[in-house]
Amino acid sequence: MLPWFADNQFPLFLAPMAGVTDVTFRTICKELGADVMVTEFVSAEGIMQADQRTRKYTEFTDEQRPVGVQLFGADGVRMGEAANKIIDWKRPDFIDINFGCPVNKVVSKNGGSSLLKDCPLLAATARGIVKAVGHRVPVTAKIRVGWDFDSINAEEVCRILEGEGIQSIAIHGRTRSQGYSGEANWEVIDQAARAVKVPVIGNGDLTSGEVIARRKEETAVSGLMIGRAAMQTPWIFREAKHYLATGETLPPLSVEERWPLILRHCRLAIQSDRYGDERHTMMAMRSRLMAYCKGFPGSKALRRALSQVESVAQLEDLAESHLSGKFFQN
CATH class of the missing domain: 3.20.20.70 (Aldolase class I)
Known part of the structure; x- marks a missing residue:
């Protein structure tokens, strides 16, 4: 076995x-x-x-x-x-x-x-x-x-x-x-x-x-x-x-808990060199980012921004803006 x-x-x-x-x-x-x-x-x-x-x-x-x-x-x-x-x-x-x-x-x-x-x-x-x-x-x-x-x-x-x-x-x-x-x-x-x-x-x-x-x-x-x-x-x-x-269901992971995981995934992807440099890696990660952020508050505007992201720094700024509620109000 x-x-x-x-x-x-x-x-x-x-x-x-x-x-x-x-x-x-x-x-x-x-x-x-x-x-x-x-x-x-x-x-x-x-x-x-x-x-x-x-x-x-x-x-x-x-x-x-x-x-x-x-x-x-x-x-x-x-x-x-x-x-x-x-x-x-x-x-x-x-x-x-x-x-x-x-x-x-x-x-x-x-x-x-x-x-x-x-x-x-x-x-x-x-x-x-x-x-x-x-x-x-x-x-x-x-x-x-x-x-x-x-x-x-x-x-x-x-x-x-x-x-x-x-x-x-x-x-x-x-x-x-x-x-x-x-x-x-x-x-x-x-x-x-x-x-x-x-x-x-x-x-x-x-x-x-x-x-x-x-x-x-x-x-x-x-x-x-x-x-x-x-x-x-x-x-x-x-x-x-x-x-x-x-037999118990854990509370859903909060948006505040999800963003650090998303950012870590991107950093690890860049380190792996699977997709090339940072820009190409972040472009390859866009579909993954969309999946992670499905159901987020303000997800429509967030998806538009994610479709343009080319660096971890940009993603960090988006995360900060999203968590502050400044730019992603539906």
Whole structure:
């Protein structure tokens, strides 16, 4: 059994999200209570071509462990070779296979959720990676409940993956055709979790400690994976753990408490050099800032100002102005 499931632990995972779960955001989430995390997905072919930008996606710190690197592709042999390269660079705690991404540019290359339509290819892909690196690190997978509503096959896919040596499976409760619309199907997640012996991690619409506690209680999952809710409120991990332990909801983080976290995230992002100099980093951070500030008083005017920010100094001035109430009155 993977150590983060041992002794009846119920881990909370940070979901892999392209353009979001970089090394800086993972640091923030770890400090706020995330137990296990997965990098942004990386292209196996990009790794094999020694693309330095692709390699950046695999970076992590020891403080973030246990952490896995997620690969996408459809050639198990090549993906296994790429996984070995990653392990040689900096040994992650596990390699995760992306069988769930719904994005066209991934699906069009037979990656991500497209393999849910081709179970023999999915099995061969998993088999190739397990054969290549399973003796070095565990191999896990992330899937969706199916390609569309007419082909929901999470239970079948989980049985296949278990048979190929995959050691845990995260299931997002939507089909590929849904994208991120509609509701996650937790009944299917529960059925799949009961069908296999390996741990199954549930994912989808986990928006509060109360919801997280309910999914733990009502399904057979061994852990939960939080994605989009963490983008806006990375402290959801802390809130969830408090609710699981006490049954009580923590007071919402105040605006005064959020601004220091926002500023620290930006400073860490600049230090990481992931996006280049300060100006380019702050431009890359704008979408993250919008997510953090959703629901703030005066958010309409604040969003306009955030869309222009190019330095931490500018952001500090905006924070001071916002907290004083001088410029952001709707």
